[in-house]
Structure formats: structure tokens, C-alpha cells
Amino acid sequence: MKAGQWDPKQKKIVINDIPKPTEETNQFLVKVQSASLCHSDLMMDLRPDHVVTLGHEGVGHIEAIGKEAEDKGFQVGDAIGFNYFIGCCFECEGCMIHNMQCETGNQKLQGFFVDGYFAEFAVVDWQNAVKLPQNLEMSKSAPLFCAGITAFHSVDSCELKEGDWLAIIGCGGLGQYAIQYAKAMGIKTIGLDINDNQLDMAKKLGVETVFNSIKNKDYVEEIKKLTGGKGCHAAAVYSASNAAYADAPNVLRTGGLLMVIGLAPKELDFISTFDLITGRYRIKADSTGIPQRMKKAVDFTGKHSIQPEVEFRKLDDLPQMVADMEAGKAEKKQVVVF
16 A cells, blocks of 8 residues: 655655555554644654654544454444554553553554554554544545544633633634634634734634734734723634744733643743732643543534535645645645545
């Protein structure tokens, strides 16, 4: 089969012919329908010193079921999405918090340390799988299984009620999902970014208003006016920029919530213990989470027919897809369809 791989010796992405994988007894073999590119896929320095297949957002059809994975509510041919952790026990105290904390120490991330989903076939641990709602377009659904689920959890965990204000900081793939989830929950949103094209996309998805935080030096004051002079009830940072995080508390009202999502390259050095103690703002974080949380996100997505704006590509385009994302040219989720 063909696979898009990172070659550490050549320091580049290559398309290779590799053997089709075989499922273990606790796994499904999946015929991949589509896989999408995520910003974290650009972290090549996290990968091992051997060739590895990229990709941790994918959907596909079950091709074969391992013996231990039988009678788990799945059948050959089912359309499924899946989380990207493999080798976990999925039941220890650590796994109930995050699968990276599995007490066995056997956990690995597909697409980073072991082969991921930019390939015609992949194996996934059955505990990671969830059936796709029939009303979602399957080829568009790969981003749901990282970006979408993360965005849902982040909005759902912001402790907001209908009519509250949420600042979406970073209106790329994650932020665009978050806008749609917030809208479905009756939450009012403000889009912040430095890319006008992404702000235009945010407007199409239904934000109340948008601000280019570089071009508009008065955006904090304007947000305060829009929100009754107080600021937003929460601000979720989907950008990987330290500057985005540093400015986020300024758009919050007293006691507002800063939701940490984007993986910033440096530690967040602006955080003040005095501000936290005196209630200027609060901090929470969320992520794709554990498989036990996936169904709520997927069911909500299906109920409200939430899907991202995508650009369909071919596997041979993967090197250019990465280059476009690194250059900030990717305005929509880039999805490889097999």
C-alpha cells in the first residue's frame, strides 16, 4: 500500500510503498477513507529516528476484526472514526484522565511514534473506535477525530450558558469547529486572528463579529463595549502562538475562563499567581480526551450536522500540504481522500 511518511535521514516527507498492516487480536484493520493534516503533524522533532507514517486524524471502514475485538458492537464494513492512542490499557486511573498517562507505559501516539493514517490501511485499538453518524459526509469527517472533538470538549467545558460570550482566538481548523459548536449551544462568539482569510471564514460560520488583533489596536476596548463593558465570559485559545495567549486575558471579564487548547512553543510566562488568587481570571485546558468522551462529541456533531470547510487532496500532495501549512497558506482543513 502507499503511505505518506516522515524520513528522518532525508529530513522530508516521502510517499512510499509499504506492506499492508495486520491487525492484532485487540485491533481493527481499517480501510482508510480520508485523513487530514493537523498543525501538530508539523512537529517533526517529536518523531523517532526511523521512518514513520504521518497522520492522526482519520476515518475509514472496518476491513477485519481481531479475535479480542469481536462482539464489541462493531462489524466488518462499519464506517468509523478513531482516536490516535495505541497500546494503552484504556481502563487504569491514568487512562481515565488521558491515555498519555496510562500506567502500563505502553501508550504510543499514532502518526508520531508509530504509523498513523496517511496510508491506505491502518490498525486501531478497538477501544478507540466510534461509529460515524450516517448524516455526516464521511470524507469530510477525518478532522472530527482530533480537531473537532477537541473543539467540542473545549466549548462544552467552558461552563457557559446560552447567550454568554466566547472569544475564539485562532480561527483556523480548530476555531472553525468551535464556532459551529458554540453556535449550536446558543453561545455568542467573537473571532480573533491575524489572518483576514480565516476571519472571513469565521464570519461565514456565524460569529457575531471578528477582529484582526494586529491591524485593530483597539480590539480589546471594542470587545468590552460589545459585551456590556465587561468582556467575554470565556476565551478559548486555538492558536499555537505565545502572543495569542498573552493577550487572551485582556478580553475576559472578571472571573472569566481562559481555555488552553493550542500547543504554544514556549511556556506561558504571562500567568500571574496574583491574578489567579484574586479572581481576575481562571484557567482550564482540554484536548481530544479519552475514548469514553468521544461519543458525546460525535453524537452532538451528527445531531447538528457540523462539518468543517475542507480542501480535498491526494496522498502525493502531502509534502506540499505540509509546506502550505508551515507557510500559513492553509485556510481550510486539508484532507487526503483514498
